[in-house]
Amino acid sequence: MTEAVWWAVARSEEISKDKPVNVDIGDQPIVLWRDSDGIVRALEDRCPHRRAPLSLGCVLGSGMIQCGYHGWTFDGANGQLVDIPNLKSERKFPPVYRARAFGVTESGGFIRVCLDAKTPQPAPAEETLPLSGTENVALDHDQYINALFDDPALVIGIRGVRFSPYLMAELKEQDGRLVLERSCQWASPHWPAPFSSDFPITLKISTDPASGESDLLLRDDQFNPLLRATLAPVPGARGVTQVRWRAKLEAKRPGLMAKAMGLGDPLTVHSHVDGAALRVQKPSASIHAVELRKEIAARTERQETAA
Amino acid sequence: MLDIQDSIPTADHDDPISSDPRTFAAKVNSWVPHDIVLKDAWFPLAHSTSVGTKPVRRAIYSQPFFLWRESGQPVASEFHPAEGLSASKSEYSDAQGRYPVMEKYGFVWGWFGNPANAAPQHLPDIPYLPEEGGVPEHMIGTVRFDCCAPLSLENLIDLTHADFLHADVVGDEKMDKETVEVFHDSETITMVRTCVNKSVAPVMKWFGGVRSDVQQVRQVIRIYLRSHVAMAYGRFSPGDNVQLFHPCVPETRDRTRLDYVMNTTNVKKRNPFRYIMPTASYKVSRQDSSMTSPQSPRYMRPEARKDLHSPLDEAGQKYRVLMLALAERQARGDFEYRDDVSADCSELIGYDGT
Ligand code: FES
């Protein structure tokens, strides 16, 4: 399941030519860096010589990565070993002398890696949302997505917004994505949600069933977009979910509360999940989500075997 | 009665390192160092100065060793005196729960294995340490590694790592020529690395009064396989020779204790190198640990993918094969020392008293 997915393992600003960075997809450690042309490279974060993490090494001026242990140097494009400095000789190494290389794409301010080179690349994003951040959450990937569906407040906060338990549209499949729309209130004095006739804002969540990558859209009741965000949860080592996000607050926001969203961080992604609140959160939308994700995965598999 | 078991150990005294490259490679790549537990060996459990009348606790593969002195003589016991003899006594100690023990080179050594096989001649020869100990206190210390002992020793015997990991202490990989020679018998492996015009070691440049930009270097690493101890002897010209005793005691299968001696008594008393070099262990060991610590779990279980090797890895590869050969022999019940580890090795390591 993790194989054929383009995982958003980093934000563009996290990866540089200066220092390699370690990320993981499940139990698979990966090292990322930019070569001399600024292209992001991804290799298994394990040197094939003595299994040291390549992320402890350095990026050479040539854009190659050099292991910090004995200096073996690899080309990020294909993982090929290009130099063992102590050998003091120009030599070609046989093709088996390589580190495992992974496909990488960069678009919309996200760097995505796929463990299976044959998986078609995602369509490039039209826009790079300016606000961004990274959190590591001690909650596994499936549970993280379920929490987002059942009560977004468990994993995120939107400035001045209260998520209600009521949905404008229940979770269903739309163009291959899982979509739901939740009614929200401003955090100003008002009737409690159970007695409110109308809600001033809604949060629409559209989620990729395989990766859990979710587009968030906060709108008011006149369909004015207020906030757009992408939340990219990636399964990491030991059941930790690494969450990268990007967001944009729309410039035109009618209403006092909407305007006040610009007074601080409009979106916060929590680094911790409140276990007490999580445990007692009754599953609702996530019950549909789990079923739909299974169904879609099975369908994709059938299509692949047919093809 | 002579049964088939008894006749096996004497059957083959061939070189444990096969001359067939494929057999050799297969052995090298079957390396799972966590699975190796060698017995019948002396381990340097503590600096002599650490052992007094109050018991201190050490371990070899989790087996407890309590050390203290009675009338000045070291005692090694499976049990703390407050604990008394326990019913769960192992076969490694005698009826009183005592292990064979020796004191030499400034260490208290304990025997791990069959007590009946303990003998002084199985204690490794270390020519540049005084047999009676007494090296100044500032030249000894303890560092720990969260990795398995054979990985730590494999790290040590491949000195190309020093050019990258310890470049800021011992100099980088720039040099005109490098040769590596490897010698072995069934109990030891010795690597001799000769470097022509190598970048001078910063620690010698800054603290040792070495003014030139390059040095001629001859470094020797000699490992006593069973005892998991190594000598690191470096001759530098210009510069002072470096005499490091580097034991890697397997306290558990993936934790290593290094009670080192950096004997700089050969360096003039007014040369700061004499005092700085022993403290370098703290820095150097953390650099090593940054690699061996993530390595260790990756060597805990058999791995389908083979490690890749370079021609400079001959010593490390042979170390693996020799360790496996000992482990295989011991699995067959053969604990005999076929080579003498206490024989004087000065000539082999190029030690001439300086
Ligand atoms: S482990 Fe990477 S060069 Fe040796």
Ligand SMILES: [Fe+2]
């Ligand atoms: Fe080292």
